[in-house]
Amino acid sequence: MTETETIKLSDYATAKGFCLTSAFWMMAATFMGLLGATELIAPAVTENIGGLVFGRVRPTHVNLVLFGFATPGLLAATFYFFPRVLQTRLYSEKLGVFTVIAWNIMLVCTVATLLSGNTQAREYAEMIWPVDILVVLAFALIVFNFFMTVQRRTEPLIYVSIWYACAAAVLTMLTYALGNVIWRPDGGALTGIPDAILLWFYGHNIFGLLLTPLSIGVAYYVVPKAIRAPLYSHTLSLLGFWALIVVYTHIGTHHLLQVPVPTWLKVVAIVDSIAMVIPVMAFLINIWYTARGKLGAIHADIGAKFVFTGTIMYFFVSIQGSMMALPQVQRVTHFNNWVVGHAHIGVLGFSGMIALGGLYYVLPRMTGKPLFSRFLADFQYWLILIGVVGFTVILTIAGLIQGNAWLNGETVYRVLPEIHLYYVIRAALGVLIFVSAVLGFYNIARTMFMPERGAG
Amino acid sequence: MYFPYFATYMAVGIALAIAAFVWALKNGQFTDQQRARFLPLEDDAGAGEVKRSRMGRLEILALGFLACAGLAASAAVLVFALVSF
Numbered sequence: 001m002t003e004t005e006t007i008k009l010s011d012y013a014t015a016k017g018f019c020l021t022s023a024f025w026m027m028a029a030t031f032m033g034l035l036g037a038t039e040l041i042a043p044a045v046t047e048n049i050g051g052l053v054f055g056r057v058r059p060t061h062v063n064l065v066l067f068g069f070a071t072p073g074l075l076a077a078t079f080y081f082f083p084r085v086l087q088t089r090l091y092s093e094k095l096g097v098f099t100v101i102a103w104n105i106m107l108v109c110t111v112a113t114l115l116s117g118n119t120q121a122r123e124y125a126e127m128i129w130p131v132d133i134l135v136v137l138a139f140a141l142i143v144f145n146f147f148m149t150v151q152r153r154t155e156p157l158i159y160v161s162i163w164y165a166c167a168a169a170v171l172t173m174l175t176y177a178l179g180n181v182i183w184r185p186d187g188g189a190l191t192g193i194p195d196a197i198l199l200w201f202y203g204h205n206i207f208g209l210l211l212t213p214l215s216i217g218v219a220y221y222v223v224p225k226a227i228r229a230p231l232y233s234h235t236l237s238l239l240g241f242w243a244l245i246v247v248y249t250h251i252g253t254h255h256l257l258q259v260p261v262p263t264w265l266k267v268v269a270i271v272d273s274i275a276m277v278i279p280v281m282a283f284l285i286n287i288w289y290t291a292r293g294k295l296g297a298i299h300a301d302i303g304a305k306f307v308f309t310g311t312i313m314y315f316f317v318s319i320q321g322s323m324m325a326l327p328q329v330q331r332v333t334h335f336n337n338w339v340v341g342h343a344h345i346g347v348l349g350f351s352g353m354i355a356l357g358g359l360y361y362v363l364p365r366m367t368g369k370p371l372f373s374r375f376l377a378d379f380q381y382w383l384i385l386i387g388v389v390g391f392t393v394i395l396t397i398a399g400l401i402q403g404n405a406w407l408n409g410e411t412v413y414r415v416l417p418e419i420h421l422y423y424v425i426r427a428a429l430g431v432l433i434f435v436s437a438v439l440g441f442y443n444i445a446r447t448m449f450m451p452e453r454g455a456g
Numbered sequence: 457m458y459f460p461y462f463a464t465y466m467a468v469g470i471a472l473a474i475a476a477f478v479w480a481l482k483n484g485q486f487t488d489q490q491r492a493r494f495l496p497l498e499d500d501a502g503a504g505e506v507k508r509s510r511m512g513r514l515e516i517l518a519l520g521f522l523a524c525a526g527l528a529a530s531a532a533v534l535v536f537a538l539v540s541f
């Protein structure tokens with residue numbers, strides 16, 4: 001019996017748990033986004049409902065997207081391939097399941113605290129101290145499980161996806177603790193400019209050192225598997241990995257170019273934002289060359305289709321990001337909907353797509369049953385694709401109107417009616433994404449809980 | 457004064473990264489890269505690929521209704537916006 005054969009289907013409890021977590025919370029997260037978008041069109045809609053004012057809905061939306069949908073989705077695929085590529089078992093499936101439970105408790109606490117107005121009021125770091133501790137603990141458990149599994153591996157070589165997954169877990173555990181200033185439980189913040197620098201160090205790392213490496217790791221696994229061909233170059237993939245570690249870790253200050261932070265920090269941030277082209281292109285060239293001439297196989301597998309689309313989105317978001325880090329460009333694009341457009345290509349178009357792709361790829365393999373409905377998954381794909389491309393176009397236009405108006409010294413009340421239409425279209429696109437989340441949850445839940453062998 | 461803390465933090469980060477890199481180098485992680493390319497392929501899980509949907513009639517109706525309702529809601533919002541603009 002080979003090592004891989006000893007990995008039984010029952011072994012994937014952790015991955016399955018994260019699968020369901022992601023699918024369920026995607027509904028909640030996108031609903032909150034839709035609610036927020038509606039409030040931007042009709043602010044009076046939730047006028048007398050304190051818990052649902054925009055200021056509470058928005059942080060609930062972003063935190064749920066980050067920690068409820070994208071991260072668990074990526075972790076689901078990661079917990080599936082981690083032991084497989086290392087040719088061993090996961091160190092502790094029990095610990096993994098415990099992590100999933102703790103993770104969901106953390107998410108419930110997040111919603112309850114944020115909607116009841118308990119917040120630390122720092123962007124992406126809104127969660128209060130007890131919830132912060134839960135997040136750090138969850139990541140500590142993941143790190144432990146990952147490292148112990150690596151130690152017990154029978155395959156001496158560590159595949160690039162494992163490097164990415166381990167880096168994401170370790171770096172997020174550290175930057176989350178640091179960026180949320182967890183040694184100051186009541187405020188969760190430093191004061192003044194140092195706090196802004198620390199916050200954005202964390203804020204960007206949550207995308208750059210959590211979502212990005214997990215997504216890249218999943219793509220590096222799913223694409224070669226789906227097309228049944230080796231990776232174009234493992235050396236290039238490692239180069240990309242180390243370049244990301246060197247470059248991505250300190251570009252947070254590009255969020256603060258128009259703030260009086262020390263110039264050297266801005267210079268580091270800008271130079272490294274441009275240098276991001278290296279890890280980004282190392283990954284993209286590698287994955288696209290791997291898939292070259294085999295797009296048919298990508299298209300045939302719904303998981304790979306999501307993942308591959310995510311890599312294309314990664315190209316757009318990264319090139320756009322490097323441009324946005326230039327002060328001249330940011331004079332127009334900062335503080336308006338342009339950035340929101342960028343955020344959605346990144347988090348939904350890139351990480352979200354890859355998270356869903358990972359889920360759809362591993363789900364039939366770990367349950368041993370075919371996907372409940374390929375049609376539904378395809379339908380979800382198109383809803384999301386239309387939604388995210390639409391978001392990008394609409395929010396970019398709205399952002400340019402706002403940015404130019406600001407540069408020209410126009411007052412806000414004259415600009416708001418000009419962008420109203422775009423806000424309405426944005427909400428309409430949000431409906432598509434929310435519906436897609438409901439369909440996705442149904443499909444995933446049915447696949448998991450369907451009786452063993454059905455017809456077809 | 458917060459620079460010393462940031463500088464220390466960055467230094468620790470770099471030190472950890474270098475340590476990991478050196479470990480990888482000594483451990484032979486950068487050798488045998490040709491074989492490494494094939495690692496994901498070594499575990500061939502026979503996955504049940506789905507060929508066709510296995511949805512019942514009621515399910516198709518309910519999900520179709522949900523999807524149409526979503527699309528209709530989006531269209532209605534758009535029409536409303538265009539008319540009232």
Ligand code: HEM
Nearest residue numbers: 207211254255273276318321322324325334339343346347
């Ligand atoms: C080379 C890669 C990237 C670079 C150089 C980059 C650069 C930037 C810059 C300069 C901003 C600040 C814009 C401003 O406030 O004016 C920004 C914002 C943002 N980026 Fe990126 N980006 C990159 C990739 C990504 C990826 C892959 C994601 C998601 C996974 C992402 C998510 C976000 C989000 C959510 C924001 C909004 C932050 C806020 O709320 O203000 N970015 N990015």
